[in-house]
Amino acid sequence: MKETANRVIVVGTRQSALALTQTGQVIDQLQKLSDEHGFSYTFEVKKIVTKGDRILDVTLSKVGGKGLFVKEIEQALIDGDIDLAVHSMKDMPYELPEGLMNGAIPLRVDPRDCLVMKEGLQSIEDLPEGARVGTSSLRRSCQLKHARPDLRLESIRGNIDSRIRKLEAEGFDAVVLATAGLTRMGWQDRISATVPVDVCIPAVGQGALGIECRTDDLQIRELLALLNDRESELAVRAERSFLGALNGGCQVPIGAYAVLLEAEAGREPVLELTGMVGSPDGEILLKEQLRGTNPEQLGRDVAAALVERGADRILAEIGG
Numbered sequence: 155m156k157e158t159a160n161r162v163i164v165v166g167t168r169q170s171a172l173a174l175t176q177t178g179q180v181i182d183q184l185q186k187l188s189d190e191h192g193f194s195y196t197f198e199v200k201k202i203v204t205k206g207d208r209i210l211d212v213t214l215s216k217v218g219g220k221g222l223f224v225k226e227i228e229q230a231l232i233d234g235d236i237d238l239a240v241h242s243m244k245d246m247p248y249e250l251p252e253g254l255m256n257g258a259i260p261l262r263v264d265p266r267d268c269l270v271m272k273e274g275l276q277s278i279e280d281l282p283e284g285a286r287v288g289t290s291s292l293r294r295s296c297q298l299k300h301a302r303p304d305l306r307l308e309s310i311r312g313n314i315d316s317r318i319r320k321l322e323a324e325g326f327d328a329v330v331l332a333t334a335g336l337t338r339m340g341w342q343d344r345i346s347a348t349v350p351v352d353v354c355i356p357a358v359g360q361g362a363l364g365i366e367c368r369t370d371d372l373q374i375r376e377l378l379a380l381l382n383d384r385e386s387e388l389a390v391r392a393e394r395s396f397l398g399a400l401n402g403g404c405q406v407p408i409g410a411y412a413v414l415l416e417a418e419a420g421r422e423p424v425l426e427l428t429g430m431v432g433s434p435d436g437e438i439l440l441k442e443q444l445r446g447t448n449p450e451q452l453g454r455d456v457a458a459a460l461v462e463r464g465a466d467r468i469l470a471e472i473g474g
């Protein structure tokens with residue numbers, strides 16, 4: 155017998171359909187790992203309302219502020235009301251509060267954006283001249299405007315379910331969403347087209363989850379380590395280092411996408427990171443791509459290459 159006590163692990167989550175679904179999926183995986191390793195853990199969900207949820211009707215880019223969807227959840231962790239928290243990685247700010255850490259990045263799913271479109275449309279090229287496309291992400295607006303200057307990008311708020319409803323209710327030709335959110339919900343048949351990464355660099359961490367815990371909770375850390383996916387972790391670390399170096403939040407057009415290249419036998423895996431910074435109207439779109447073996451260094455190097463081309467000035471101008 156292992157000497158771990160019975161423990162009820164309380165898992166904090168937002169209460170959107172997506173948050174509840176991905177939290178349930180993580181709990182299923184953790185329960186399985188716990189059983190396999192002879193731990194006697196059980197799990198309980200605790201729903202937490204965040205500031206981001208309370209102001210979903212307001213354009214978030216106007217309200218600003220980093221970590222709108224995580225602050226209250228982090229406080230609950232610090233207070234010991236919950237033991238771990240499941241976040242969409244891309245909603246996690248770069249810096250975690252003292253005493254908290256990211257205990258696991260599980261296997262990442264498709265990081266690309268996708269279009270959910272009006273009946274009959276199957277690709278971005280199918281969108282008619284001047285089509286109305288809903289998104290409140292400056293990163294998505296910037297890159298789609300850049301690819302198709304004729305498109306009318308309009309703000310659309312809400313959780314993914316309400317954004318899909320608004321497609322019809324508000325007469326959009328398309329709405330832009332993360333492929334990952336739709337597939338986790340089992341709604342992949344609503345995807346009309348996947349947006350290739352050369353058209354739209356995804357948000358930092360898109361498609362990945364982050365499982366946050368207290369640094370001093372070694373039991374939880376041991377369990378979470380079993381769920382961690384090393385390759386997903388390296389890619390996300392490179393992207394987040396890039397974000398940190400540019401001091402970016404969700405209210406500036408910043409994107410980054412890292413992939414692991416095929417590692418040669420006995421060699422360290424090589425990462426390839428593409429970073430982008432642009433202006434919301436899509437007139438400016440800067441990209442840099444570099445390779446490296448140290449994720450944090452690679453993130454800083456790609457950021458520095460963009461700063462050399464004026465990225466910091468662009469970000470300062472739009473109030474990042």
Ligand SMILES: NCc1[nH]cc(CCC(=O)O)c1CC(=O)O
Binds near residue numbers: 314
């Ligand atoms: N900003 C909200 C948010 N946070 C995470 C996802 C999708 C899932 C993911 O990227 O892991 C979404 C919805 C979306 O952008 O369509």
